[in-house]
Amino acid sequence: MIRPTPRATPAQTPGPEAIVIIVDDDASVRESLDSLLRSVGFATRQHASPAELLATPIPDMPGCIILDVRLPGISGLDLQAELARIGVAMPIVFMTGFGDVPMSVRAMKSGAVDFLPKPFRDQDMLDAVATAVGRDKDRRRTALAAHELRQRYETLSLREREVMAHVVTGLMNKQVAGLIGLSEITVKIHRGNAMRKMQAKSLAELVRQAEALGLPRP
């Protein structure tokens, strides 16, 4: 079995803020997984088919999707591709009744967190779900930070953005002033405003933020 991360100890109480979406055509499998996941504190949702999943909006909270590889209508792998296409970034844990190596490789390459052959040990499933949820939380945190940074950047005036763009390339205030035709003192004020608005404590941090924002070189 392919394991992308070292085995993580599942969170004692992941909190009801995480949801697990179970997609399997077999009601008994869904029910049992549902019970297991609820017993350790996850919120759950069940779907009998990919179509049902796609027809329901994915809630805006951390979580993961458990998919059977063989599903009616469309295979789990195709569903994975479809979810990626429509922008659902929730991590996926696959289950399969057929220990199929090529299939698991493809699934892992497409970003699956784990590939569990049925029947699996419940601890393996809980570990895989915990890893997936943890990864989703990280992803959401990163996404959130990027979002906040972008919002801060939006508050900068055009001049401040211009000054920031030059400063992060490593130019001195005097050089920047020469390039954009301002006095050195004015550049210094714009630079101070930009760092305050971006909540950058140092020039190094401002450089990292510029990189995260993907600012074009002037």
Added chain:
Amino acid sequence: MSGDMAGNGDGPVDGHATNHIPSASAPSPPGGGRRNGPEVNRKSLLAIALLLALAIFLVDTTSPVEGAVAVLYVVVVVLAARTGRRRDILAAAGFTIVLTMAAYLDTHGLEHAGSFTLRAIVSLSAIAITAVLALQGCEATAALMRSESRYRRMFDASRIGVVEEDWRALRAAAAGGGQASRPGRPGADDIRCQEIQRLRSLIRMIDINPAMLAMLNRGPAAPGDAGTGNLGFVSDRAFAETLDAFRRGEPFFEHESELIRPDGTRIPCLYTVTFPPPGDPEGTVLIFVVDISERRQAQDALLAAQSELAHASRTATLGELSASIAHEVNQPLMAVVTNGEAGLRWLHRATPDLGEVDQALRRIVAEGNRASQIVARIRSFLKKAPVQQELLGVVAIIDEAVLLVERELLAAQVALEIEIAPDLPPVRGDRIQLQQILVNLMVNASQALTSRNAGRRLRLTAALQDDGCIAITVADNGPGIGEADLPRLFEAFFTTRQHGMGMGLAICRTTAEAHGGHLSVDSRPGEGASFQLRLPAIIVEDAAA
């Protein structure tokens, strides 16, 4: 005389040939006595003839009687003819002609001719004519005897059991009665039985051949033996049917029945009874019996082999389904384990949630049952049981077959439509074998459909047709079957698959035919294939009718 040189080509019929009768059939038809000691008989006949000839010669040469004494030689020729041998007749004729001539020469000499010469010529003519007639008669008798001998040999050497019986008394008695096998009122059965016994006792056995005796495991029997005669070797029912055919005036009756030996053992046999035409005063009935136990054994062996092969094919089919079967069995097992773990976790929480534990346990029980049902279904499909003949509902056969392949179809992303006409009559046969046909057809269709990228459809319909057959159709929208492959599709070892054994469809067709039905295919390349299984519907009659 050298007439007793047997085997002489143009000689008379060899008396020994006609006497070649085993003691078993010693009671031969009238005239059998004539064949007893023919050699003695012949010698005495010839002796008498010789003496008579000499006596006539003496009278002819010594007595002064003016007359054609030599005409009396005719009696000698006739006596010799009694032996039935050409040689004897020729010898007698020649001998008497010589005597006539000798007497003539002795008495009259050659110098004169007169009325005595005419008398001599008349005598010679009489002898010659008698000889010719006797020879002709002898020839006819010989032909008759050859014919008799030929039929006797057929009767004796045949491997077919033959019994000859006299039904004249029966015919007289039966002329008044009704049909023997008509189902009677309650209580009438005994009367009918007695009637049949009585009618049987009227039959007199005339002859029975060795093959029949061997079949009955009996030694030589006396005629009229109650055990062998009177069709005693067939059951009362078979006899009653025979009697009905006799009464209807049919020329013969043929029936597959059992031969009952005196010790009670039975062997399957085919028996044919030929009745005499109504006007025939002889009224001899011939019964031919053929032992078909070997044929029956061969049939049984064939059935057993077919059943073995069908079993092997079932095993192979399930082998192809092994992945989906594993999945099917794994699902409930997995659910059991997961439910168990979930239940434990609910129980071990700081405040145990007994409602959830209860739910989990209920699901465990349900899943355990489901798993055992799946295993039972597969086991029953793989069971090696003798072929059953039972009334089966079409819906049940289809449902069980579908349960076996549902997973496989799902995995192959084939959409299955089922359409069964309501109130279908049942069919008769073996549940597993009929299921096997449907499973095979559906698995084949599913494999054919893999060449299609989307919209894989399989349609299963069942309906009653006008001709009283139930038609179950399995149709797919796959690539169809090539025109060149179509005629060979049901041949053994014909397969279009790389790893196929080519037995599946061959066995399916054999199975369908063993059920009195038929399996056919209709396909247009590119539009899919449609297999149709036709089985005779069994109309269950109301018990009161």
